[in-house]
Amino acid sequence: MKIGVVTFPGSLDDVDAQRAVRLAGAEPVALWHGDHDLKGVDAVILPGGFSYGDYLRCGAIARFAPVMTEVVEGANKGMPVLGICNGFQILCESHLLPGALIRNDHRTFVCRDQELVVENAGTAWTRAYEQGQQITVPLKNGEGGFVADAETLDRLEGEGRVVVRYVGANPNGSLRDIAGVTNERGNVVGLMPHPEHAVEDLCGPGTDGLGFFASAVQALAAV
Amino acid sequence: MARVIVDVMPKPEILDPQGKAVHGALPRLGFTGVTDVRQGKRFELEVAQADEATLAEVERIAGTLLSNPVIEDYTVRVEVDA
Numbered sequence: 001m002k003i004g005v006v007t008f009p010g011s012l013d014d015v016d017a018q019r020a021v022r023l024a025g026a027e028p029v030a031l032w033h034g035d036h037d038l039k040g041v042d043a044v045i046l047p048g049g050f051s052y053g054d055y056l057r058c059g060a061i062a063r064f065a066p067v068m069t070e071v072v073e074g075a076n077k078g079m080p081v082l083g084i085c086n087g088f089q090i091l092c093e094s095h096l097l098p099g100a101l102i103r104n105d106h107r108t109f110v111c112r113d114q115e116l117v118v119e120n121a122g123t124a125w126t127r128a129y130e131q132g133q134q135i136t137v138p139l140k141n142g143e144g145g146f147v148a149d150a151e152t153l154d155r156l157e158g159e160g161r162v163v164v165r166y167v168g169a170n171p172n173g174s175l176r177d178i179a180g181v182t183n184e185r186g187n188v189v190g191l192m193p194h195p196e197h198a199v200e201d202l203c204g205p206g207t208d209g210l211g212f213f214a215s216a217v218q219a220l221a222a223v
Numbered sequence: 224m225a226r227v228i229v230d231v232m233p234k235p236e237i238l239d240p241q242g243k244a245v246h247g248a249l250p251r252l253g254f255t256g257v258t259d260v261r262q263g264k265r266f267e268l269e270v271a272q273a274d275e276a277t278l279a280e281v282e283r284i285a286g287t288l289l290s291n292p293v294i295e296d297y298t299v300r301v302e303v304d305a
Binding site: 056057060064092093098099100102103104105106107145147148149173 | 233236238240291294
């Protein structure tokens with residue numbers, strides 16, 4: 001079982017994501033933004049960082065990277081795709097997920113261990129969790145405010161497509177405390193917090209993040 | 224040669240933290256007459272000819288890359304030399 005992790009110019013957390021994939025029991029495969037090639041992987045992770053220096057808008061230029069043609073094609077066919085932080089921004093810019101991420105309302109970078117509640121434990125990336133489970137993973141962003149129009153937000157809530165929500169004080173101004181969402185099919189998930197930084201007891205706040213990667217392994221095994 | 228200007232602004236209903244920061248700095252500098260500030264982006268595109276086909280292309284550029292329709296509006300205009 002192979003899970004690809006795309007490296008863009010300016011990606012930071014690609015190696016951590018590869019490590020999380022390995023700890024979850026799958027084989028991580030490094031993918032390059034400039035290649036029209038997914039190297040036969042079964043799922044793809046777009047990692048955190050500052051692709052293309054966040055120029056223009058976060059994720060706006062990465063969206064048009066060569067590899068994204070194949071990622072979008074795969075996602076539309078049901079391949080599991082996870083976007084973490086900058087990856088989430090790229091998925092929104094690619095229109096694989098609704099909404100957009102804007103600068104934090106308090107205008108400062110936030111970096112802390114963040115409590116989340118898993119509100120949809122049915123997606124390809126959250127099925128290893130219990131519905132309503134509370135988890136703690138690191139959050140670090142400057143432009144993490146999730147916004148969409150009221151109609152879109154209502155639809156996301158109504159269809160159970162809010163995957164994770166912030167617990168406690170809202171860290172970045174995200175509307176309705178939304179930390180992550182999924183597409184209609186449940187194979188594409190994006191979130192601002194970083195589960196790949198919570199996969200080992202030695203570093204980070206614990207191992208609560210491992211479930212995202214274990215979920216994909218479960219989902220792929222079930223196919 | 225001609226210059227086409229694309230202005231991109233955050234939609235009115237979208238929070239603009241940068242504009243707010245600028246607005247917040249004004250009273251500290253003694254400027255008290257400004258009630259709100261919104262910050263956007265201006266793109267200057269040099270083109271061979273600002274004909275209909277080129278402007279249609281600039282519209283597509285503005286809508287796909289220069290702005291994100293979820294959070295931003297854009298306008299396209301040809302800059303006339305003084």
